[in-house]
Amino acid sequence: MPHDDVERRDSAAGRDAARLAALYDAHAAPVWRYVVHLTGDRAGADDIVQETLLRAWRTPKILEQDPSTTRSWMFTVARHLVIDEARSARRRREIDVAEVPERTAPDATDALFEAILVEEALATLTTDHRAVVVRAYYRGLSVAEMADELDIPEGTVKSRLHYGLRALRLTLQEKGVTR
Structure with a gap:
């Protein structure tokens, strides 16, 4: 410049x-x-x-x-x-206030009761059925991953998952849970 x-x-x-x-x-x-x-x-x-x-x-x-x-x-x-x-x-x-209000947390009572209910229902399943249901829904594993981890064929995983969910559904219905 x-x-x-x-x-x-x-x-x-x-x-x-x-x-x-x-x-x-x-x-x-x-x-x-x-x-x-x-x-x-x-x-x-x-x-x-x-x-x-x-x-x-x-x-x-x-x-x-x-x-x-x-x-x-x-x-x-x-x-x-x-x-x-x-x-x-x-x-x-904006509203002027003397003190900042406390943060409220959503009521988790219903979620707690649902968790207890599901835990009790899972406890009624056989060990084999509970193993695949928990791995599928709580750990998010695929059928192939579950088969590899449990050292069983994929068809057996699918069968146990089907019958485990069916038994879980019946147990929850007996406890008054509806869809």
């Missing part, structure tokens, strides 16, 4: 920084007091003032006007930002 371009860019950046500093010095405090008066929120006022100053800085013709006109424009922008914030979805969903 040529030396002249670097100097021009640095010079322009310096002028922008000076303009922004002058804008802040002249208008930030009165706009901040105005926003606090509207909202009662000192922390939120900082954000509104920052956005107002940014919009003024991005609108060069505002900065070239009379300072009272610029301040008037900034009050209007700040008021619109306050209104927008009040209407925003985020603001409507």
Whole structure:
């Protein structure tokens, strides 16, 4: 990049920084007091003032006007930002509370009773039938994996799984569980 371009860019950046500093010095405090008066929120006022100053800085013709006109424009922008914030979805969903509520956990009572019921029903199966049912439904093994692990033919695994599920279904029906 040529030396002249670097100097021009640095010079322009310096002028922008000076303009922004002058804008802040002249208008930030009165706009901040105005926003606090509207909202009662000192922390939120900082954000509104920052956005107002940014919009003024991005609108060069505002900065070239009379300072009272610029301040008037900034009050209007700040008021619109306050209104927008009040209407925003985020603001409507937020509720101020003194303490953060405890997190609630879903009631697991039904799941506990179901687990006990299934465990009791599984206990009524033969050891061979229970072995394939547990491997298939709780460990997620395939027929081939179960056959390899139990050292039995795949057809035997399928048969034990079929009859084991049938016996499990009958036991659960006897306990009052319906489909």
